[in-house]
Amino acid sequence: MSKAMTTRMTILQKAFELIYTKGYQTTSIDEIIATTKVTKGAFYYHFKTKDEMGLAIIEEIVRPTMQESFITPLSGSTDPLNDIYTMTRHLLLENPFLTVEHGCPAGNLTQEMTPWNHAFSEALSSIINQWKATIEEVLENGKTSGTVNPNVNSQQVAYFIMSGYWGIRNFGKLDNKKDSYYPYLEELKRYLDGLK
Secondary structure, three states: OOHHHHHHHHHHHHHHHHHHHHOOOOOOHHHHHHHHOOOHHHHHHHOOOHHHHHHHHHHHHHHHHHHHHHHOOOOOOOOHHHHHHHHHHHHHHOOOOOOOOOOOHHHHHHHHHOOOOHHHHHHHHHHHHHHHHHHHHHHHHHHHHOOOOOOOOHHHHHHHHHHHHHHHHHHHHHHOOOOOHHHHHHHHHHHHHOOO
């Protein structure tokens, strides 16, 4: 990797850490520059604006992380109900990238940015729709293989699972602890078992 590419990636990673812990709008370019120890000229060489950098964070950090943690664990699943539960449990209790006090980065950016930034909305929507489509696809495959009840509406289940995940993440943020995750996971397991 060239020095310029290394500098660019350093800016993105450090900026993401600041934005994840503080929020996008309260993180300034000056703070990002101070944290990364790059010059203002170096920052603007790579990104014309803060929003250009923000979109790069979504595409180059959030998207691959979502792919690895939310989509890949379900891809090609032969036991979708169990795999959805296992993935959710891992995301809430074991994933080192996602912290209880800061929640889900995609969820945070969606709440903070999409009301007023169309480009952010489109980029985040693309990621979230990929997750939704993956859940729907594995449920449909489960219906075909007989592991999921054929009367299940895959789209409704996908919305329910995703909204439950984001909701419980917010409870975790409010409490700054994982206590609320355990009863949620118990109920999610019961719900998923009912779809067999």
